[in-house]
Amino acid sequence: MSVERSSWQIKNEATLSELVQLMGLSADEAAILKSLQSAAQRQAPAMREDFYKRLLAHPQTAEYFSDINMNHMYDMLQTWFVELFCGVYDEAYARRRMKIGDTHVRIGLPVRYPLAMLDVAMKHAEDVARTHAQSDAAITAVRKVLALDVAVFNQAYEDRQIQALAEMVGNERLARRLLAGE
Amino acid sequence: MASRQEQIIAVIDQLMTNTGTDVVGAAAVGLDGISFASRMAADVSTERVAAVAATIMGVTRRVGGELRIGAAEEVIIKANKGLFMVLPAGDQSLLAVNLRQDANLGLVRLEARDAARAISQIV
Numbered sequence: 001m002s003v004e005r006s007s008w009q010i011k012n013e014a015t016l017s018e019l020v021q022l023m024g025l026s027a028d029e030a031a032i033l034k035s036l037q038s039a040a041q042r043q044a045p046a047m048r049e050d051f052y053k054r055l056l057a058h059p060q061t062a063e064y065f066s067d068i069n070m071n072h073m074y075d076m077l078q079t080w081f082v083e084l085f086c087g088v089y090d091e092a093y094a095r096r097r098m099k100i101g102d103t104h105v106r107i108g109l110p111v112r113y114p115l116a117m118l119d120v121a122m123k124h125a126e127d128v129a130r131t132h133a134q135s136d137a138a139i140t141a142v143r144k145v146l147a148l149d150v151a152v153f154n155q156a157y158e159d160r161q162i163q164a165l166a167e168m169v170g171n172e173r174l175a176r177r178l179l180a181g182e
Numbered sequence: 183m184a185s186r187q188e189q190i191i192a193v194i195d196q197l198m199t200n201t202g203t204d205v206v207g208a209a210a211v212g213l214d215g216i217s218f219a220s221r222m223a224a225d226v227s228t229e230r231v232a233a234v235a236a237t238i239m240g241v242t243r244r245v246g247g248e249l250r251i252g253a254a255e256e257v258i259i260k261a262n263k264g265l266f267m268v269l270p271a272g273d274q275s276l277l278a279v280n281l282r283q284d285a286n287l288g289l290v291r292l293e294a295r296d297a298a299r300a301i302s303q304i305v
């Protein structure tokens with residue numbers, strides 16, 4: 001891994017525009033998603049219900065909520081879900097989504113939990129997409145924005161690891177090489 | 183005109199000559215842990231030693247910063263079968279030196295400092 005990769009230079013908000021380009025998320029798809037926003041609003045409480053039922057039934061995930069105001073959590077999760085359908089996937093969107101990733105890094109949550117929980121979000125997002133006249137196109141679009149969220153969530157974790165190690169060893173490229181197990 | 187790598191090897195060779203058999207290996211390394219040039223025993227991975235040397239120096243600089251004791255000048259690790267020394271060679275590189283256990287540390291430190299200065303002028 002002694003070669004410098006151009007992907008290492010893409011950071012923060014720029015990662016989302018890069019991924020939008022990589023995945024070919026088109027203006028038509030963004031418009032389809034936007035047209036589904038009120039359907040998403042209606043679906044959000046059911047999604048939130050399934051989401052927390054699962055998280056709170058599992059002791060290792062439930063313990064993160066022992067002293068948390070759950071009503072606030074419900075609101076934030078529903079807002080997150082509805083925002084998937086906001087139709088504008090720009091830098092401001094990227095910043096909001098990354099900040100959510102950062103929050104989970106900060107509370108010491110292993111990344112497997114949020115990634116696994118995207119399964120619940122996926123089911124409900126596809127239910128929303130099926131209400132669209134062009135349901136196949138809507139499902140394709142919704143899968144793309146959820147994949148973006150998976151990527152951004154994961155990136156928040158990786159960024160934190162690289163940053164912490166780079167601070168310790170004084171050099172980002174060295175940190176990347178150490179993490180690659182060279 | 184010798185290449186940069188050849189010039190660094192010449193500095194390392196000089197260091198090894200000036201210190202008798204005390205220095206058993208040495209490498210000039212970038213802050214990213216990549217070796218520019220080295221003389222290491224065949225059973226030692228230069229790549230790994232280079233990464234480790236850069237890590238040690240990075241952590242040492244961090245300690246220097248936290249404790250406000252100034253810039254790191256050298257790090258010496260003494261193990262029961264040998265010593266390992268890392269020192270800055272200018273702002274962008276390091277010199278890592280592997281020593282025999284009973285090496286004359288006083289002499290090696292002086293010679294290594296000269297070698298590091300010479301390397302900093304080459305890189």
Ligand code: HEM
Nearest residue numbers: 061064065076077080099100103107109113114117118121
């Ligand atoms: C698809 C997965 C997930 C999504 C979309 C999600 C969404 C969110 C959002 C939007 C916030 C508010 C973020 C902020 O204010 O910056 C949040 C906070 C939080 N999440 Fe999640 N979450 C997910 C998975 C999880 C999991 C698996 C756990 C625990 C097992 C968890 C625990 C928490 C906690 C404890 C907070 C509050 C942190 C604090 O403010 O101290 N989340 N989540």
